Amino acid sequence: MSIVTEVLTSAGLVEKKEVNGKVKALTDHIKELQNEIYTATVERYVDFYPCFNSVSNLADQVDLIKSEIDSVSNKIESEIKGQLNVSTSEFQSLSRELIEVNGILSILETLVQLHDYLEEVAESTKAKKFGHAADALSKINELVSKPLPYQDSDIKIFDALITEFKVQKEKLIFDLNDVWKEHIAWRSPENVASTGDLIELKVVIGGEEMHVIEHMIDALEKINHLDSKIKVFGERFLTRLVKSLLSNENVTIKENTNRNEKVITLNLKTDIHTAPLFVTFFRKFEELITFLNESFLKLSITRNGNRVTLLELLGAEVANSAVDMIIKECLSLAIPSTVEHLEGFRKVINATENFQKFLMDIKFLPESNTALLAYVQNVNVLYANKKCQQISGHARKLMTSNVHNTVDISKDVTLQPLPQLQKGDSTTTQTVELTTEEKLSPDSFKMPDCKISESINAVMNLAYEILNEAVASKPQCAIQMFYAVRNIFELYCSVFPTYHRQSLETLPQLTALHHNNCMFISHHLMTLGHQFSAKLPKSINATFVDLIPKIRGMGTESFMKQMTNQRDQLLEFLQAADGFMEMSNQEKYCNGERAVKQCLHQLTHLQNVWHDVLPANVYRKAIGMLVNTVAVEVIDNITSLEDISSVDAKQLYKLMSLLIDKAESFFKLESDDSNPLIELQRNVAKWPKFKELHLVLNASLQGISDRWADGKGPLAEVFSANELKQLIRALFQNTDRRASVLSRIK
16 A cells, blocks of 8 residues: 555545655655655666665655655645634645655656666667767756755765766767767878878668668757867868869769769879869869769758758858868969960859859858959959069069179160050151250160170060050050069169179179169159050050169169279278388388289179170270279378388389370270270379379489470479479489479479
8 A cells, every 4th residue: 555545544534644654654654755766876886886776666655755756745635625714824834844855856757867877878879860869968968957945065966967967968979979980080191191192981771771870960969069070071171172173183983883882082192283274173173062062062961950960061161261272272273374365264253153053052152252264254353463473473583583694685676666656646847946955975874885694584574564564454464564574673773683693783784783673673664654655545644764863873883883892992902002101112112013914803703794795985984983082092001101212202103104004095985986095094083193103203303304394394284383292302412403493493
């Protein structure tokens, strides 16, 4: 007989005393059952004793007690409550005891439910019904999240059950990872040495395995781990599959299907690595996506009330990156680089449109992502951008190439034929008579004969080529190409002096070439813009003249630095002569002679590397300045001597003769008929003084007096009276004759 049957009689009303006894009996029974459940749970989840049957029996007892308590509660509410009206406190006490019993029973029910769900997790996982296991874990999470009638700290067994819940969840995640690896397996060169040049993706879907995958996907979604799995798969999809297809046109794809599995293999082994044509890549990518979709990415899950396929999830994760890679490494290469190829670009647009439609239809690419088609439809800008990049790259390559290879520039031969200046709509002719009409030289606005770097000539030719192409292009392209040409010369100002800095500082010939290169570029820039302005868009201020001062200044500055270096080198040589003092001393004479010969050797070297490179007038000015430096230093040293013996004078005469004998040859040019002696005197400012000093060293007092000629002779033109007197006092002893000559020099 049940406890309720013992408490409640078959008929009639139950007395208060009798009800109290029955509630007490229920309370005692609940406590006994509580102890039994606690003991069984501890043995199962703390001590790990096998006690499945006892826990199951206790669950049955909980259900039985619950029904009996419900019966007593109904009895109290319907039959006893009316008899206790006179004793409200007794009724409240009875109800309170019953509520406490219900609270304890609720906890016991929760413990039993936790046990049942934990058992369901274990059994479902073992049966590979991972979705059911995930559902059970979700229900456990709901139970442990609800507040209990008593504090968790007072119910120690909950700690063990929550720990078991966490263990079961981690075990499920671990099992799901294993199942994923078993059914979706990668092999690639970086992680399996034996695969060689193969990338392989195997999907096991045969027989019951598809149901296993479905349960796995369902469970991963329910425990919020599906997105992380798709993310990892997407990263491998990009780096191993898409990247391989983009990097090599010769990659082959092979599919194998048997009863249990489908395998796709990419063979990377090839002797030639070239980027694929867009049609080749599109075909292979469609083949790859189709394989993945038909194998397992067609499976779907429910998210936010909608069915979503795994392919859609993959697209949401990697589609943007894949599109960027395709644009950068495939479509950008299909952009034409010439006007002729631009007309045939329509087939690229059509193929891209079909490819994008395929990706959208299969739901790999969302309809909002139209970047592929938008990219190729912007072909005019892309063509201009690509052309400008090629122009800059080609120009930079020329500027950093060997600049020692030269070509001759002649005013009679034009290296780059100049397009004719465009005529206006109307022509007005007006003759203005001038009081004096002075005609320009026929050589005006012609580049003088010289040498320039072959690479710089190629840069200039490139500029003309691009501008000729710009006038035949659409306005937007023409504008970009015009500014690309401007960028060439701005790039020249930055790249050339930086890249060749050391050579410009140490190699006189390269400095001369750089000077000529700058003048050559500036020469063309004066008219370059005007030659094309009429056919370029009106919005362009088609001129390059603003660049001329910068480029000319760059060449001039570099050459003047080289001149300064050469001057300093010559002065350093002459310092070894120790001011040309005591030339009667053989050792000091040798030092002086060595110094002069070193100067002559350096000047000869500069003559060899400059005479056929620089324009004739520039060469003569440059070599004349350096010869003048030597002449001035020698003059200053000798005229500052206080005592020059006759032997010293002869030795100094010999040393000066070395320079005089050689100087004229520095100004003799094969390509020029000018008189070398005249050019020497024209370009060496102190040469007359040097010559007169040379004569004075070997002259008598009378000879010096004759050349002074009362301040009207050649000596008077280059020496002041004080300078000549000082020189005479140093050369001649103090005699009446010397005093007489000195008195006549005023």
